[in-house]
Amino acid sequence: MTTQWEEICKLNDLVPGTGVCALHNGEQVALFRPANDSQVYAISNYDPIGKANVLSRGITGDIKGKLVVASPLYKQHFELTSGECLEEPEIKLATYQVKVEGDKVLLAV
Amino acid sequence: MSKQKLIVVGNGMVGHKFIENMIENPAYSDYQIITFSEEPRLAYDRVQLSAYFAGKSADDLMLTSPDYYDENQVQYIVNDKVVSIDKAAKTITTASGRQESYDKLILATGSFPFVPPIPGKDQPHCLVYRTIEDLEAITASANQSKVGVVVGGGLLGLEAANAIQNLGLEAHVVEFAPRLMAVQLDEGGGQLLRSKIESLGVGVHTEKNTKEIVAGEKCRYRMNFADGSYLETDMIVFSAGIRPQDELARQFELEIGPRGGIVINNQCQTSDENIYAIGECALWQNRIFGLVAPGYQMAKVAAEHITGGDLAFIGADMSTKLKLLGVDVASIGDAQARTEGCLSYTYLDGHAGVYKRLVVSADNKKVIGAVLVGDVEAYGNLLQMMLSDIEIPGAPEQLILPAGAGDAPALGVDALPETAQICSCHDVSKGDIYEAVKGGCTDMGGIKACTKAATGCGGCAAMTTQVMNAALTEMGVEVDTSLCEHFAYTRQELFDIVRTKGIKSFAELIESHGTGHGCEICKPAVGSMLATAWNEYVLDDKHIGLQDTNDVFLANMQKDGTYSVVPRVAAGEITPAQLIVLGEVGRDFNLYTKITGGQRIDFFGAQLHELPAIWSRLVDAGFETGHAYGKSLRTVKSCVGSTWCRYGMLDSVSMAVNLEMRYKGLRSPHKLKMGVSGCTRECAEAQGKDVGVIATDKGWNLYLCGNGGMKPRHADLFASDLDDETLIKYIDRFLMFYCRTADKLQRTSVWMDNLEGGLDYLHEIIVEDKLGLCETLEADMARVIDSYECEWKKTLQSPERLKRFAHFINSDATDDNLAYVEMRGQQKGRIATDVERKKLAKGEEIETVELV
Numbered sequence: 001m002t003t004q005w006e007e008i009c010k011l012n013d014l015v016p017g018t019g020v021c022a023l024h025n026g027e028q029v030a031l032f033r034p035a036n037d038s039q040v041y042a043i044s045n046y047d048p049i050g051k052a053n054v055l056s057r058g059i060t061g062d063i064k065g066k067l068v069v070a071s072p073l074y075k076q077h078f079e080l081t082s083g084e085c086l087e088e089p090e091i092k093l094a095t096y097q098v099k100v101e102g103d104k105v106l107l108a109v
Numbered sequence: 110m111s112k113q114k115l116i117v118v119g120n121g122m123v124g125h126k127f128i129e130n131m132i133e134n135p136a137y138s139d140y141q142i143i144t145f146s147e148e149p150r151l152a153y154d155r156v157q158l159s160a161y162f163a164g165k166s167a168d169d170l171m172l173t174s175p176d177y178y179d180e181n182q183v184q185y186i187v188n189d190k191v192v193s194i195d196k197a198a199k200t201i202t203t204a205s206g207r208q209e210s211y212d213k214l215i216l217a218t219g220s221f222p223f224v225p226p227i228p229g230k231d232q233p234h235c236l237v238y239r240t241i242e243d244l245e246a247i248t249a250s251a252n253q254s255k256v257g258v259v260v261g262g263g264l265l266g267l268e269a270a271n272a273i274q275n276l277g278l279e280a281h282v283v284e285f286a287p288r289l290m291a292v293q294l295d296e297g298g299g300q301l302l303r304s305k306i307e308s309l310g311v312g313v314h315t316e317k318n319t320k321e322i323v324a325g326e327k328c329r330y331r332m333n334f335a336d337g338s339y340l341e342t343d344m345i346v347f348s349a350g351i352r353p354q355d356e357l358a359r360q361f362e363l364e365i366g367p368r369g370g371i372v373i374n375n376q377c378q379t380s381d382e383n384i385y386a387i388g389e390c391a392l393w394q395n396r397i398f399g400l401v402a403p404g405y406q407m408a409k410v411a412a413e414h415i416t417g418g419d420l421a422f423i424g425a426d427m428s429t430k431l432k433l434l435g436v437d438v439a440s441i442g443d444a445q446a447r448t449e450g451c452l453s454y455t456y457l458d459g460h461a462g463v464y465k466r467l468v469v470s471a472d473n474k475k476v477i478g479a480v481l482v483g484d485v486e487a488y489g490n491l492l493q494m495m496l497s498d499i500e501i502p503g504a505p506e507q508l509i510l511p512a513g514a515g516d517a518p519a520l521g522v523d524a525l526p527e528t529a530q531i532c533s534c535h536d537v538s539k540g541d542i543y544e545a546v547k548g549g550c551t552d553m554g555g556i557k558a559c560t561k562a563a564t565g566c567g568g569c570a571a572m573t574t575q576v577m578n579a580a581l582t583e584m585g586v587e588v589d590t591s592l593c594e595h596f597a598y599t600r601q602e603l604f605d606i607v608r609t610k611g612i613k614s615f616a617e618l619i620e621s622h623g624t625g626h627g628c629e630i631c632k633p634a635v636g637s638m639l640a641t642a643w644n645e646y647v648l649d650d651k652h653i654g655l656q657d658t659n660d661v662f663l664a665n666m667q668k669d670g671t672y673s674v675v676p677r678v679a680a681g682e683i684t685p686a687q688l689i690v691l692g693e694v695g696r697d698f699n700l701y702t703k704i705t706g707g708q709r710i711d712f713f714g715a716q717l718h719e720l721p722a723i724w725s726r727l728v729d730a731g732f733e734t735g736h737a738y739g740k741s742l743r744t745v746k747s748c749v750g751s752t753w754c755r756y757g758m759l760d761s762v763s764m765a766v767n768l769e770m771r772y773k774g775l776r777s778p779h780k781l782k783m784g785v786s787g788c789t790r791e792c793a794e795a796q797g798k799d800v801g802v803i804a805t806d807k808g809w810n811l812y813l814c815g816n817g818g819m820k821p822r823h824a825d826l827f828a829s830d831l832d833d834e835t836l837i838k839y840i841d842r843f844l845m846f847y848c849r850t851a852d853k854l855q856r857t858s859v860w861m862d863n864l865e866g867g868l869d870y871l872h873e874i875i876v877e878d879k880l881g882l883c884e885t886l887e888a889d890m891a892r893v894i895d896s897y898e899c900e901w902k903k904t905l906q907s908p909e910r911l912k913r914f915a916h917f918i919n920s921d922a923t924d925d926n927l928a929y930v931e932m933r934g935q936q937k938g939r940i941a942t943d944v945e946r947k948k949l950a951k952g953e954e955i956e957t958v959e960l961v
């Protein structure tokens with residue numbers, strides 16, 4: 001079966017170095033574009049430590065080679081590719097398949 | 110076993126130190142201490158007494174507190190003088206008739222000011238300089254005087270002259286000897302000091318022997334001198350030396366010296382083995398020590414001896430370094446070159462007003478003394494070379510020649526032995542500092558807290574820092590000052606790079622000076638530096654990713670992901686019409702509303718998509734962003750001042766509005782707060798702010814580097830009686846210098862505690878412009894002020910930017926995870942707990958808190 005994709009927004013809607021939140025299948029998904037290229041990552045928007053839907057508003061960067069977002073609430077780092085929390089490894093966020101086609105950002109349904 | 114009873118007569122600096130040493134002794138539980146003080150209060154810092162005139166209160170000067178004594182079961186009786194000792198019965202009696210027995214008696218009665226037996230000396234307005242009450246009397250007298258004379262041109266006399274001048278009087282110093290500070294300085298040093306002091310407007314009269322004090326013509330009194338000349342004055346302060354307070358010893362037959370002083374042995378025992386004498390009242394090998402450090406040493410020795418230890422007092426170094434009337438003066442060891450065969454080197458720069466004399470041993474190898482006037486930078490080095498008996502590396506004259514003229518062979522602290530005393534006030538050795546560093550104190554704040562080094566006269570601060578850094582390096586705790594893993598530079602270095610290379614974006618900076626993508630530490634830090642340097646719009650595409658969420662949405666994130674809204678209410682001044690708008694906004698958007706500690710109003714619980722709507726209402730009504738989210742100027746708290754208050758000296762509200770409007774929008778290493786009070790009653794709590802301004806009858810007093818945060822710190826008085834223009838100039842310079850040199854997220858208070866050279870150094874930079882920085886600091890500040898624009902106003906004008914203010918990029922829905930509980934009449938009174946949330950979801954009633 002081939003993967004179904006849903007268009008979420010334009011790549012331009014994502015300013016390099018920032019994130020946005022998307023409503024996808026009834027879930028809150030945080031999309032990040034860490035650099036000025038077409039690489040986009042998607043993880044859950046819910047911060048299980050701060051207990052709020054805020055991760056898309058965190059600062060992205062890299063810690064020891066791993067791409068991460070720091071929660072805007074209490075600054076724990078979540079890895080963009082795996083959803084893993086660097087400070088509390090037993091916490092792992094849902095991740096989502098994402099791709100960029102031309103100027104479109106799509107999430108797997 | 111019953112406790113041994115110790116009575117400490119005198120709760121001055123040394124008496125208190127003794128008690129502190131006892132409390133810290135492991136055997137303390139075997140002892141019971143009672144202390145008596147003739148003064149109305151417990152021990153205070155007499156060394157810093159003059160700071161009382163600079164605005165410090167008696168409370169600020171306290172060295173201990175009733176609480177501390179209570180906690181440690183020390184009984185204290187103030188305002189009661191011990192008047193007799195019964196050595197046989199081992200009891201004492203006080204003036205109020207109280208009798209107590211002792212096992213050991215400790216006399217720590219200090220000294221009293223010597224007033225020469227001049228006819229007329231006992232009239233009103235003839236005063237001394239020793240206690241807080243003396244200073245109060247001087248202030249009172251100054252209010253009714255125009256001219257003041259200090260008799261005595263020694264260390265304390267000059268301090269008193271300074272105080273008199275600061276009280277607004279025409280000040281004179283009358284000295285018997287041919288030069289000032291005759292004990293500490295040689296001829297050349299005394300002469301330079303004199304010319305410097307005269308240029309400050311203080312009259313200096315040497316070789317004057319006062320014969321009598323009679324009624325004056327122009328002033329209250331006339332002082333007639335033996336040589337036929339005279340001086341008219343309204344007030345006289347005697348500071349002609351001190352005499353040991355040995356009254357009790359005299360009356361109750363303890364051995365005293367020919368010229369006074371209670372004779373002690375190396376264990377600080379008097380001629381009665383159960384009675385000790387310590388501090389300025391004690392005479393050791395025919396010497397009285399009129400400084401606090403030797404007294405502390407005696408306190409330690411006595412406490413050790415009583416508890417069975419075997420420390421001995423072996424004399425003390427009398428070197429001193431101080432600032433008198435703004436002139437730096439230091440004297441080390443044999444300053445007068447009295448040692449036989451010794452050699453001297455002198456350096457005199459009449460233009461800069463610097464005099465230095467170095468005295469070395471006959472073989473030209475060891476430092477044995479020095480005099481420094483005008484430039485005392487070499488003090489730490491020279492003192493250590495003398496105390497640690499270190500051989501002079503290279504030519505001795507290099508030690509006092511200015512840098513550049515064949516660079517001075519700096520004494521690496523490595524060369525010092527473990528036992529070298531770094532802080533003489535608190536007897537802290539190099540070894541003690543090393544130990545503290547090993548114990549985890551890695552900054553000056555920590556070192557001060559755990560060793561007390563540099564918390565007395567402050568003279569050892571620079572040396573202490575050097576030792577601390579050496580210890581850190583030696584331990585391999587590479588003093589890693591890198592900003593984070595992406596930049597191997599300190600914040601200060603990066604700031605210089607940004608400024609001098611004209612770097613305008615994070616991308617440029619990390620490309621040229623860093624590695625990787627950055628992180629939540631370096632991005633906001635660099636964002637802040639770029640903003641301080643260039644003040645570009647923080648939500649510009651190239652800057653937006655650097656900002657914390659608060660700056661991205663120009664609001665503060667709350668624990669549930671919503672935001673708070675704080676409009677600027679400069680200085681807390683607000684029109685009724687504006688107040689009504691604020692009320693309407695709070696009501697219409699159903700926001701929890703609270704008056705903040707910063708004299709303005711905070712609305713909580715706004716969702717992202719509501720922020721633009723809320724702000725357009727506010728901006729339309731003339732409000733601007735309050736930067737409650739930024740590391741930038743928050744509020745300038747004001748008191749009502751002279752516009753309404755019956756005590757107001759100046760218009761504090763106008764000044765506060767002025768300052769808030771001037772510095773709003775300045776991005777800084779950490780947040781900044783200011784306060785302006787209309788008089789010394791300080792209703793604006795200005796001394797608890799990064800920048801505090803207090804009106805006097807002559808202008809503004811400027812206080813710097815206070816706060817009330819995690820570690821409260823009172824601001825230091827930096828300059829007095831300034832006019833508006835000078836005040837603002839100094840604040841401009843101060844703020845920019847802080848922005849340039851502080852570490853990331855370092856408040857001004859911590860910055861100051863770690864600033865090598867402290868307040869004096871800051872004074873040199875900001876007032877004396879020693880580094881020639883002032884012009885650029887002011888220009889940099891002018892650029893920030895000129896480029897200010899309200900971030901909310903600008904954001905509302907850009908539809909592109911407003912797109913970010915939606916919870917979802919692809920839907921108009923909002924966050925479904927928010928729930929509130931009513932509380933005291935506000936619908937969004939509180940964020941619902943998990944349990945309440947579940948109940949709410951099921952439609953169940955939950956408890957609310959009513960406003961009663």
Ligand code: SRM
Pocket residue numbers: 665666667673674675703704705706707708709710711737743744780782816817818819820856
């Ligand atoms: C709203 C207010 C409390 C109130 O209800 O009155 C408040 C609220 C917050 N303070 Fe504060 N502080 C408020 C006055 C103070 C004061 C008192 C004052 O300014 O008169 C202090 C002590 C003085 C000082 O500045 O040191 C104060 C010391 C702090 C600190 C400790 C700073 C420190 O150096 O130790 C923090 C933490 C920080 O900044 O890192 C802090 C941080 C915060 C933050 C921003 C915490 C956060 O990151 O979410 C709070 C959120 C505010 C919001 O969401 O709007 N707040 N905070 C006050 C806002 C004043 C204003 O109008 O802007």
Ligand SMILES: Cc1cc2nc3c(=O)[nH]c(=O)nc-3n(C[C@H](O)[C@H](O)[C@H](O)COP(=O)(O)OP(=O)(O)OC[C@H]3O[C@@H](n4cnc5c(N)ncnc54)[C@H](O)[C@@H]3O)c2cc1C
Pocket residue numbers: 118119120121122123124125145146147148155156157158159189190191192217218219220238239240265268354357387388389390398399400401402404431566
């Ligand atoms: C203005 C000023 C500036 C100074 N600057 C410096 C400086 O820069 N560096 C430095 O090292 N030193 C300085 N000193 C000196 C320093 O303050 C003293 O060396 C130190 O205070 C001595 O401590 P002490 O406990 O021996 O005496 P004190 O601090 O004088 O304490 C003695 C106490 O005993 C009380 N007392 C006396 N007799 C009795 C009695 N019978 N019963 C009950 N109580 C009694 C007195 O009232 C007093 O409170 C300065 C002094 C002054 C006045």
Ligand code: SF4
Pocket residue numbers: 748749750751754755756757758761786787788789790791792793
């Ligand atoms: S600080 Fe002084 S001027 Fe200001 S309100 Fe208080 S008493 Fe009045």
Ligand code: FES
Pocket residue numbers: 531532533534535562563564565566567568569570
């Ligand atoms: S020498 Fe005075 S504080 Fe250290």
